[in-house]
Structures are given as C-alpha cells and as structure tokens.
Amino acid sequence: MTQPEHSGPLNPKGRVLVVDDDASLAEMLSIVLRQEGFDSRVCPRGDLALAEFRDYRPDVLLLDLMLPGKDGIDVCKEIRAESGVPIVMLTAKGDTVDVVVGLESGADDYVVKPFKPKELVARIRARVRRLDAPSPETLTIGDLSIDVAGHSVSRAGSSISLTPLEFDLLVCLARKPWQVFTREVLLEQVWGYRHAADTRLVNVHVQRLRSKVEHDPENPEIVLTVRGVGYKAGVA
C-alpha cells in the first residue's frame, strides 16, 4: 500500500510502518506523515505485523500496544529479535507499567495519546536521523572497542549486536568518559529532546544496554550509575 502520489519530495525521507487497529487514526497518521515527506504503510493487525515488516523494510515502526491478533508487546519483541529498527510505541497510558514493559520489550521511544502531530514527527525524525557522515573513529570503554563509523561493538574480537539507539547511548558515554551524564542530558543528546521528557526512557535503555555489554549486569563495569546524578562510562 505504498503511496505513489505523495505531496512531499519524490525521494521520501524515510519509510514508516504504522501498526494500529484504529482505521481513522492510521489514515490520519498516513496523511500527516505524507505531508512531512515520509512514505508509510498501515498494518491493522498484530499477527500480520511481522510479515508486513519483512516485506516493507521500514526505517521506523509506529506500534500501538493494544492490537487485535497479537499484543503490541509481543510484536515488539519479535521484531526486535531480528532487527534494530527504531520502534516508537503509541500508548494511551503514559503513566502505567505498560510504558516500562514496552520499553523493556525493545521499543526505543513512546508517545502518549493524544499527541500533537509535530511532536510525533519530531520523534520519528530523531529516530531516523543518523549521524550523517561519521568520521572513522574507534573508542574503547571498559574492555569493549567501538567502531563508530562501522556501527559495531566488539569484545575480544567477537562482536556484540546493539540497536542503533543502544549504540548511540554507548557512544555518547564513551566519548566523554570523564563526564557524568544526567538523564536529562542523555535524553537530549541521544533521543534528541529539547525539554526533559520521561527519564524512565534512560533507565530502561541503560538496563537493556547493560544486559548486552556487561559481564554481570548486577555489578556493571561499563555503564556506571552515579547515585542521585546519572550515569558515566566505566574506566577504559
């Protein structure tokens, strides 16, 4: 269901897969995204989402949590298992455990309904925008070595698979190992938010990152917590 006659530039900024069962909302989202220059496709069912994802290969996934066929959380886990593509959750419950569960299951970000279209577009842009031309750079943090241009992290020669967001988070910390980053600063630098949003985003993603890069996630050595302030990189 690609849109051949979009009003934006002929070369779309990115492709967005909208997984939402509410037909009106999905159509409205498509309209707004098209206006902003994104190509989009709608999938109304959770159990069809994965097939649609493989077929469409989107740059960003907009995922409602309550879906017929399959729960949004499960869809999120499935897609995360095979791809690091940015996932933004659409949720009606911004202050419940749903958000934390969603983030823990692999979503990069979330927007709470009712959201302003500009806010959503800003989030999508922040997720689609990659560092334009990363200079060849190699960082070390703990016993990890990071190839910034090649988007890869390895420990003793074996590579560790990170999502783009987790990679950005790690690079942000590793570039300034002497600095303690508050959650607000991390939100701004990694997620691209001007104003302080939900700091749970940072907490959950630090946990996810730790589960992948730490020897013992209970006693982290790579991403250290500074109580009452935020996080910093472990000693190289």
Add this chain to the structure above:
Amino acid sequence: MRTAAGALRRGLTFWRRSIQARVVLSTVVLSAVVFGAVGWFLLQQTRAGLLDDRVKAVVAEAATETGDAEKRLAGVPGTEFDPDRQKSQLVKPIIERGQTRGFSVILSGPAGPDAAGLAAGGTIASPDLDLGSVPARLEEHFRQDSTTSWTYTRISYLDGTNRPDEPGIVVGSRVQLPADGQSYTIYYLFPLAQEQQTLDLVARALLTAGALLLVLMGAVTWLVTQQVVTPIRLARRVAERLAAGQLEERLRVAGDDDIARLGTSFNQMATNLQRQIRQLEELSRVQRRFVSDVSHELRTPLTTVRMASDVLHDAREKFDPATARSAELLQTELDRFEHLLSDLLEISRFDAGAAVLETDDVNLVDVAHRVVDVTRVLAEQRGIRVVVQSPHGPCLAEADVRRVERIVRNLVTNAIDHAESHDIVVLVAGDAHSAAIAVRDYGVGLAPGESAMVFNRFWRADPARARTTGGTGLGLSISLEDTHLHGGWLQAWGQPGAGAQFRLTLPRRVGGPLRQSPLPLVPSDAGLSRAAESAS
C-alpha cells in the same frame, strides 16, 4: 535516682497495663482488711473469755485467803494488843502461800478517809514487789468503801530482782485487826502471764493462718484471672495483626464457654471485615480498570481529531476567514479539552487510590528554575516577571519529581492568572526535616475564607471572571492530592488587594514527620503592602 524513677515509671506502666496485677492486688488488700477484722474480733473474744474465768478464780481465792486470815485473827487471844505483831501474824502465812502459788500480797496501813497511801509506808508486802503495782484508783476505792474490789494492773517488781513487769489482777479486801480495832486492806496481786501466753499463742496462730490465707487468695486470684486474661491477650495480638493487614489471622477457639464465644464473635467480625476490605479492593480495581479503559477509548479518537485539526490549522491561510477562524477555535478548544480530560483522569486516579509515588532526591531549587523556564512565555505575554529567591545550596527532598513539578507549575500558572501584571516571587527554603517552595503574587488576593476553598474542584474566586490561561479548574485540586501523596502540606494565604501566597512543604523523607515549614505561610511583606495600600 534516675534508675529509681525509671523503675517507678515501669511499675506504674505495668500497673496500668495489667488487669491481672490490679485484680490480684485489690483482692489481696481487701482480704487482708477482712482477715484483720475477723482476727481482731476473735482475739477480743478469746481474751474476754480467758480473763473472766481468771477473775472469778482470783476473786474466789482472795476471798478464801481473807476468810482464813479472819479465822486466824478470831482465834487469837484477846490479850494481844501489839498491832504490828498481829499484822505480821496475819500477813506472813498469806505471803508464804502466795510465794508458792504465784501471787503477791500487800497489807496496807490502817484504812480510813484520811489514810495515807501505800507509799507512805507502814505496809507489809511480798518481797521484790513494787508497791506502785496497786493502781491509785483501787486505793481511792478503799478510802470510801470497804467492800472487796478488783481491777487490772501491771505488776512491777523492784529494780534489783530482774523480773519483768507483767499484766495482772489486783484484788483488795478489808480485814479488821482485833489488836487496834482498825481496818486494814490486803491487796492480792495475781499475775496473768499464763493468760498472756495463751493470747500470744492464739494471736500468732491467727496471724500465721491469715498470712497463709492471703497467699492462697493471691494465688487463686492470679490463676483465675490468668484463665480470663490469656485469651484476651491472644485476642489482642490477633487484633493487632489484623490491624496490620494480616487479614487471614483468626483466634483459635476451643470449648463452648464465654471466652470461646468471644473468640467466635471476634472471628466473625474479622471475616466480615476481610470480606468488606476485599470488596473495596475489588471495587477500587474495577474503578482503576474503568479509568484506564476510558482513558484508552477516549484518547485514540481524540488523537485523530487532534491531528485532523492540526492539518486544518496549518492550512488555514487557504480558507475563507470564517472557516479559518473555525479551524483556530477548533485547535484551541481541543487544547482545553485535552487538558480537561487529562486532569479528570488524573483526579479519578487519585480517587481510585491508583496514584503511586516514584521517589528520588529532588532539588526544589532546580524545580523552581525549570518551572519558571517553562512558564516564561506565558508570563511574558502578561508582562509579568517571575523571580526565584533561593538559598545558595540545594533544597533536597525525597519526592516524585514529575508530581512536584506539576504542583509548582500549577501554582505558578495560577499566580500568573491572578497577578494582574505584578511580579511573582518563587521562594525556596529547606531545613533539616523539610523543604518548602512558596509562590507569592501581588494580585487580587483572596477574600477571607477563600484560602480553604481554592483547592476545591472547579472552584472559581469570581464565577464571572474569565479563565484566560486555559486552566481547567482542577489544577489546585490535583496539586493538593499530589502533596498529600507525599505526606506534605499545601496551604494558601491571601488578602484582598495584598495578593496571595501558596506554600508547598514536603518532608525530607517520604512519610517523615512534618511539624513546621521553613517558609512562613503569611509572607513577611503582607502587612507592608496593606499599609502601602491604605496610605495610597
């Protein structure tokens, strides 16, 4: 000294708390009083009985002795005229017999109304006897009367004899001495040592029996109260556990007596309570579920409307003026609707008890600056400056930063709403137990009594006054709920024309005690502005 006072206090506490101690002690005290009365009565009865018998015997013996003496005097030939010899003839055999039978004798001088006392001399007495053993009352009797008489006394002996004083009976009789025809009085002093011993014995026996009975009473009372108190104490413990939330706790009921029935009723009560609490929990759960469902169901269509409105709003230049204005109105009213919806959902979450704190160490100074930054645009539209006055260091409190920011934001926007182009001051202060933030405006102020009503839902100071900042009327109510969730205070002060001050006080630790706020509720410049007003 202190330990003694402490022991006394502990003793008093024990006394206050232990029914058992009180019952046992009062039983023992009452029994002691009753036993004492009964013992005293018994002792009196025994004494009276013993003495009556003794007095009868003693008087009879004295009469016999006197009779014998009179017989002897009658047998004396009439030629005997020496009264001293006759006196000694009369008394000596009696004294001798007295020594063998254990009584003492005194023969006093010639009697008569003018006779001198025993102390004047002229007496013949048993050896060792102190003449003072005869009470003056008896001597007096024999000055006027000649009949035989008796009385109780204390028999004392001369100092050199080492015989202790003893109680006794003294009997006096008159004899006439043929030699000079005068009357003489013979006093017989019978000791009551035997009776005293008997009485002592009885008293000792009574005392011992009484003491044993008291101990027995105490023990019995203790046992009886123990049987009653033990189930009560068990019930108390179970009740305490129930109160602490362990709703499954029940009393063990054995038997069919009053205590067992008390236990059964107690358990029934606990079961009912448990059921009610379960029902309330269930209701609360349903309510929460409902709120959450409503939230979801309302939010999805609202999102679509919101986006559609945005698209229309962005394209409004292409519309004719009426349609363009409609698009603008749609946009602003959607903003209001969104605020109202989220505030309503927030309030219903508080009502359902579903609001939870996510606490962290929050610096109120940072919060104040952030809120001022966020509200700057709104304030500048009104030409209002918002100033933060804070100490140099941080003012930390354990709090939910999202909620605290919302409270302060509500207070500041509320102040902007009512400041009437005067500046607004945000004060921050902290002490060892609490941290506080106060928002002071110099606007219309509050009428008397309104400072309590401002936190009511949808309350308006002046119903005719238009809301201009798009407040929903729920902001301060939500702030108050947020504050209560922290165990803090949110209070308002205001005076018509002198502005208002809203003060938020939070304990340093969640659930910590809050006794005073580091900031005064009534601002120090409250009187000043009133003075300035009255001067102008």
